[in-house]
């Protein structure tokens with residue numbers, strides 16, 4: 001069985017512990033690899049390597065960094081099938097989305113490489129005689145990148161491509177559940193002589209131990225973490241010790257508002273695809289529906305039909321399986337407990353509502369819950385599984401109020417053919433992103449960021465690049481009389 005090492009200062013190294021975490025295929029429950037459990041001592045070594053490499057990397061011409069970032073996208077593309085297979089194996093993604101995720105990672109490296117020549121400062125007139133004010137944009141420095149299990153390739157790309165193009169060095173920590181794709185990516189970096197030692201480092205292990213050590217390290221200049229709200233809170237607490245900048249992409253509870261003027265076909269199609277994407281495990285997936293009472297019955301029946309028509313199975317065994325397993329036994333148990341609690345609260349399960357019939361693996365049947373009430377746990381907490389609860393509304397005010405009444409604020413959607421309704425929802429919903437007559441996913445040139453507890457700062461596009469930069473102001477006096 002393959003056992004992974006750490007990658008520090010351009011070398012594969014053993015960790016200072018001899019403890020390992022077994023990585024499981026969630027569709028078959030087979031152990032597929034072992035990853036080493038790094039310790040705080042290893043984190044210190046990785047941060048020291050990144051710190052030592054920072055100055056040289058920062059002073060490398062942007063265009064050279066851009067070429068490396070682009071080449072990394074090309075190298076992922078050359079190894080695309082391998083990435084798809086590893087991703088399916090460690091996370092249970094269906095073939096279409098696994099292939100889409102790898103394509104997105106390739107595109108992300110290429111897109112970010114274009115920023116190499118677009119990072120610009122400003123020159124301002126001063127209030128003083130013979131002076132200009134120069135505003136430089138500099139790399140923030142050493143970045144700690146913490147990645148979740150649900151999009152381990154794409155979110156790695158988000159962190160690594162943005163760090164490298166902006167002139168930051170990085171210590172990357174993948175999820176302890178899905179490190180294999182990050183290990184594969186590390187091989188690509190290792191093969192490239194152009195990447196100086198220490199610019200990219202990989203550590204593996206648990207969040208509570210090494211994630212925490214990274215977030216609380218005094219030589220880390222920014223910690224960019226994608227994951228759950230509870231873990232994000234811990235990261236923020238740890239970073240607060242050194243006033244380290246945090247960039248957090250956290251959970252969601254996306255409302256889908258379906259008005260009386262919606263095209264029901266469109267709403268059913270997109271909500272089904274979104275809710276079941278990645279087996280229900282994406283932060284921007286539609287997580288709760290508010291449908292106008294006049295169309296609630298028809299909409300609910302159609303959604304039930306669509307959910308019942310989906311196929312479920314081991315995604316590596318069949319390219320046609322729409323829905324694969326949840327990532328772990330714990331996830332499966334949590335999703336089922338939420339469905340049971342909704343039933344106890346008076347909601348009605350009209351499709352699914354139980355684990356899949358597969359002999360092995362963590363499958364949960366695509367589930368539709370009607371008669372959900374906005375105050376139920378199933379409408380308030382992130383489900384992160386293939387389950388959609390439906391509540392109704394009478395007025396648009398009520399739908400908007402229910403949509404906004406959440407601690408999360410990442411994604412949202414509205415279905416309507418009436419522009420006045422759409423504009424009201426767009427103006428009054430307070431979320432990082434709103435999709436009109438469609439659902440996720442977001443674009444690389446946009447800005448992926450959450451309101452409320454869904455995060456701080458964001459990723460992608462011009463604003464995502466800015467989050468990896470620090471501003472340095474220089475007051476430039478010159479002597480007019482010397483000429």
Ligand SMILES: NC(=O)c1ccc[n+]([C@@H]2O[C@H](COP(=O)([O-])OP(=O)(O)OC[C@H]3O[C@@H](n4cnc5c(N)ncnc54)[C@H](O)[C@@H]3O)[C@@H](O)[C@H]2O)c1
Nearest residue numbers: 147148149175207211212227228231234249250251252283
């Ligand atoms: N907003 C986004 O862009 C986005 C994208 C993907 C996933 N998510 C969210 O991620 C969650 C699912 O992913 P997950 O289960 O891997 O999340 P998680 O919070 O359990 O783990 C995410 C990462 O944080 C690390 N971590 C955990 N505790 C830590 C600590 N105390 N200190 C430092 N690091 C720690 C983990 O090891 C892992 O690498 C969901 O809530 C989902 O909504 C958000």
Ligand SMILES: O=C[C@H](O)CS(=O)(=O)O
Nearest residue numbers: 150151282283284285441
């Ligand atoms: O899990 C969160 C998102 O929906 C996926 S991503 O933002 O596109 O990575």
